[in-house]
Amino acid sequence: MMLNALALDAAQMPPPLPDDSPQVQALRSRLLQARRSTLKPPPKLSLTEWADQYRMLPAESAAEPGRWKTSRVGVARGPMEAVSEAGTHTVSVMCCTQLLKTELILNTIGYFVHQDPAPMIVMQPTVELAEAFSKDRVSPMVRDTPVLTGKIADAKSRDSGNTILHKQFAGGHLTMIGANAPGQLAMRPVRVVLCDEVDKYPASAGTEGDPIKLLSERAATFWNHKRIFVCSPTIEPTEHGGSRIAREYSNSDERVFEVDCPHCDHRHEMQWRNVKWPHGEPEKAMYHCPECGAGWSEPERQRAIKAASERPVKTPARRGALYEGHGWRGTKPFKGHAGFRASKLSSPWETMAQLAQKFVEAQASQELLKTFINTQLAETWKEKGEAPEWKRLYDRREEYPHNIIPMRGLMLTAGTDVQKDRLEVEILATGRNLETWSIGYRVFMGDTSSLDSQCWKDLAAMLNEEWTHESGARMRLDRLGVDSGYNTQTVYNFVRKHGEGGRVMATKGQEVAPVLIGIPQAREAKVDGKRAKRGVKVWHIGLNLAKSELYGFLRLDRPDDADAPLPHGWCHFPQYEQEWFKQLTAEQTVARFDKRRGYTRYEWTKTRERNEALDCRIIARAVASAFGADRWTDEHWNERAEFLGVGSEAPPERPEPEQDEQSEEQESKSESHGDVKWKKSSFWR
Numbered sequence: 001m002m003l004n005a006l007a008l009d010a011a012q013m014p015p016p017l018p019d020d021s022p023q024v025q026a027l028r029s030r031l032l033q034a035r036r037s038t039l040k041p042p043p044k045l046s047l048t049e050w051a052d053q054y055r056m057l058p059a060e061s062a063a064e065p066g067r068w069k070t071s072r073v074g075v076a077r078g079p080m081e082a083v084s085e086a087g088t089h090t091v092s093v094m095c096c097t098q099l100l101k102t103e104l105i106l107n108t109i110g111y112f113v114h115q116d117p118a119p120m121i122v123m124q125p126t127v128e129l130a131e132a133f134s135k136d137r138v139s140p141m142v143r144d145t146p147v148l149t150g151k152i153a154d155a156k157s158r159d160s161g162n163t164i165l166h167k168q169f170a171g172g173h174l175t176m177i178g179a180n181a182p183g184q185l186a187m188r189p190v191r192v193v194l195c196d197e198v199d200k201y202p203a204s205a206g207t208e209g210d211p212i213k214l215l216s217e218r219a220a221t222f223w224n225h226k227r228i229f230v231c232s233p234t235i236e237p238t239e240h241g242g243s244r245i246a247r248e249y250s251n252s253d254e255r256v257f258e259v260d261c262p263h264c265d266h267r268h269e270m271q272w273r274n275v276k277w278p279h280g281e282p283e284k285a286m287y288h289c290p291e292c293g294a295g296w297s298e299p300e301r302q303r304a305i306k307a308a309s310e311r312p313v314k315t316p317a318r319r320g321a322l323y324e325g326h327g328w329r330g331t332k333p334f335k336g337h338a339g340f341r342a343s344k345l346s347s348p349w350e351t352m353a354q355l356a357q358k359f360v361e362a363q364a365s366q367e368l369l370k371t372f373i374n375t376q377l378a379e380t381w382k383e384k385g386e387a388p389e390w391k392r393l394y395d396r397r398e399e400y401p402h403n404i405i406p407m408r409g410l411m412l413t414a415g416t417d418v419q420k421d422r423l424e425v426e427i428l429a430t431g432r433n434l435e436t437w438s439i440g441y442r443v444f445m446g447d448t449s450s451l452d453s454q455c456w457k458d459l460a461a462m463l464n465e466e467w468t469h470e471s472g473a474r475m476r477l478d479r480l481g482v483d484s485g486y487n488t489q490t491v492y493n494f495v496r497k498h499g500e501g502g503r504v505m506a507t508k509g510q511e512v513a514p515v516l517i518g519i520p521q522a523r524e525a526k527v528d529g530k531r532a533k534r535g536v537k538v539w540h541i542g543l544n545l546a547k548s549e550l551y552g553f554l555r556l557d558r559p560d561d562a563d564a565p566l567p568h569g570w571c572h573f574p575q576y577e578q579e580w581f582k583q584l585t586a587e588q589t590v591a592r593f594d595k596r597r598g599y600t601r602y603e604w605t606k607t608r609e610r611n612e613a614l615d616c617r618i619i620a621r622a623v624a625s626a627f628g629a630d631r632w633t634d635e636h637w638n639e640r641a642e643f644l645g646v647g648s649e650a651p652p653e654r655p656e657p658e659q660d661e662q663s664e665e666q667e668s669k670s671e672s673h674g675d676v677k678w679k680k681s682s683f684w685r
Contacts, residue, residue: 050107051070090252094246194228233374413479425459496536
């Protein structure tokens with residue numbers, strides 16, 4: 001019965017349509033169109049177009065979550081366009097913090113996953129930072145960007161090929177590694193290399209060499225490889241190291257971002273020197289055009305940045321040409337490496353008033369100022385730590401006698417370095433503008449572990465010695481500093497015995513300190529464990545500041561005009577032997593990678609075994625600062641010059657020392673802060 005029903009239904013069905021009927025032709029056309037649409041590759045987009053169309057910003061990592069808008073960060077358009085340019089193989093971005101660096105890397109990852117699948121690798125300074133980057137930045141981007149969610153499998157699914165540091169997708173994979181793990185650098189070839197925070201990489205990946213060069217070799221086999229380097233700069237590159245990103249930028253076409261003045265249309269790169277504000281009122285800071293001098297309101301600055309980023313490409317990135325487009329202008333011919341430098345002046349997130357306030361706060365110390373210049377202005381810090389050439393200093397020695405204080409020398413200090421079998425001492429005269437003269441250098445031989453040794457007796461005798469000033473006056477040491485880093489207790493005993501009134505100071509070097517010499521700290525305890533008020537106090541010297549300052553002074557050039565005043569901090573030297581100058585320049589700054597903290601820091605290291613002359617000079621300079629060399633006003637200098645008879649035909653009669661009527665407590669407090677008290681003191685006569 002069922003078969004009969006089926007036969008009846010078939011008999012009732014209409015006859016098939018002929019192949020050339022309009023209905024069949026229309027169906028075939030629709031099927032062909034659907035087939036072509038399915039097999040058609042996605043439209044070819046630039047990185048900027050892809051990000052504006054597809055990229056979503058997660059709420060947990062973006063101040064403004066939602067769809068990405070390149071127009072919101074105008075300076076980002078140039079670097080993003082360079083990533084997807086066919087003729088560009090390397091992109092370097094030397095940029096301030098919190099502007100575009102990390103988002104450029106994330107946009108690049110998303111672009112290649114969706115548009116041009118390829119093996120990619122992201123290198124962070126450490127493995128721990130690579131894991132954090134994957135969890136906090138990559139995973140949220142994949143989760144919130146729909147076109148990426150279906151490309152990378154869920155890490156929770158079985159056999160997904162998706163782990164924290166390795167994510168697979170059709171046509172490629174994404175691997176995240178740390179620069180401190182050399183074994184990870186010798187992996188399979190990759191086409192896209194993304195290096196984040198490159199200035200924090202170790203100088204060498206174990207014993208295998210520079211991590212960037214090792215990783216770049218992984219991409220060499222791809223004709224269409226891409227390498228992207230991003231970071232804020234640090235120390236100016238030198239032959240001994242320095243900022244990697246600054247070095248990469250210098251190897252590029254060095255593009256700068258230029259805006260048009262809203263008042264006179266002058267096109268220029270915004271510079272910090274054009275940010276001005278009334279004295280003491282950084283909240284009123286404004287950017288001023290260097291051509292017409294007009295101040296810009298914040299809306300005017302933002303409109304100028306946006307208008308610059310929307311300028312069409314005038315000169316494409318072709319080999320040998322000077323690129324110009326989207327507000328960026330190449331300053332060197334393009335050779336496949338596009339470089340970008342952007343500061344907070346181009347940021348939509350901070351006003352000029354906020355930047356000015358940061359600058360004012362950065363004046364508190366050299367380290368804060370260095371951080372401001374690196375992270376806010378995206379400029380390298382010119383470290384004064386590179387040792388000057390000793391031969392140049394040796395050749396400019398002067399003809400003045402030892403142990404005679406020149407006319408402009410108005411303060412006398414000495415620094416003592418303690419070795420096992422000797423004490424080495426430099427006597428230093430200081431004048432206005434920190435001009436200095438080395439008056440003498442002495443070596444007292446003996447066992448420094450005992451005060452009964454002759455070397456300590458010789459040093460004590462020097463406290464009573466008088467030096468002749470060129471005016472004819474006689475001077476004794478204002479301050480004597482003794483390094484307490486070796487045979488510490490013996491140094492304390494010497495200072496306790498001879499340091500009444502603070503004339504002899506126990507010093508101790510401290511690598512990182514905010515001042516040249518700090519407030520002294522008590523070091524000796526009584527029976528009950530409390531600090532003894534009358535015990536020995538130690539003055540800590542900021543070695544980084546002191547050495548950087550000294551080497552900056554030693555690099556100064558004498559003015560061509562013989563009548564012109566000497567530069568601030570000029571150092572005079574008598575006819576010392578070559579060995580002394582070699583010791584004075586025996587250190588330099590080198591990069592050291594801190595494995596625990598995961599970044600590169602710069603520290604002082606000796607380039608030769610002996611550096612006693614340098615140590616003595618640092619101590620003599622520091623105790624001069626404690627005595628008042630950096631704080632004395634013209635009135636103070638004039639009073640001392642008058643006392644010495646500088647400019648007089650004959651020196652004045654020396655007055656007898658006066659009794660200081662202030663209490664011992666006041667005296668102790670005054671001396672501990674280095675207040676000027678020489679006029680009532682018998683320290684010098």
